[in-house]
Amino acid sequence: MRSPYTLEQPPPSEPPDGVLSPSLWPVQVRWWRRHTPKGQARICAVCGQSWPCHSWACWDGQIGEAVEAAKRHQAQTASLRVPSSRSDIPASVSSPRV
Numbered sequence: 001m002r003s004p005y006t007l008e009q010p011p012p013s014e015p016p017d018g019v020l021s022p023s024l025w026p027v028q029v030r031w032w033r034r035h036t037p038k039g040q041a042r043i044c045a046v047c048g049q050s051w052p053c054h055s056w057a058c059w060d061g062q063i064g065e066a067v068e069a070a071k072r073h074q075a076q077t078a079s080l081r082v083p084s085s086r087s088d089i090p091a092s093v094s095s096p097r098v
């Protein structure tokens with residue numbers, strides 16, 4: 001699956017909400033950027049293949065799937081309308097006065 005990102009709009013360093021594995025995101029984005037040609041070059045500087053190279057396509061596919069999962073997550077969250085307030089947790093619990 002192609003990601004929605006392009007050379008003009010690269011993926012953000014911070015994982016979007018609901019991404020499949022947020023800890024993997026920075027790795028995927030780093031490799032996506034490494035296998036992205038600089039300027040007008042259409043040859044990958046890392047693997048020397050004509051771009052889009054095989055590695056870039058793999059990373060882009062992973063990012064695409066992660067973003068798709070994030071979208072589903074955001075849609076679910078929006079439909080559930082879960083209150084984000086945590087005011088029901090008493091503040092004294094975390095700071096006992098001895």
Ligand SMILES: [Zn+2]
Binds near residue numbers: 044056
């Ligand atoms: Zn490459």
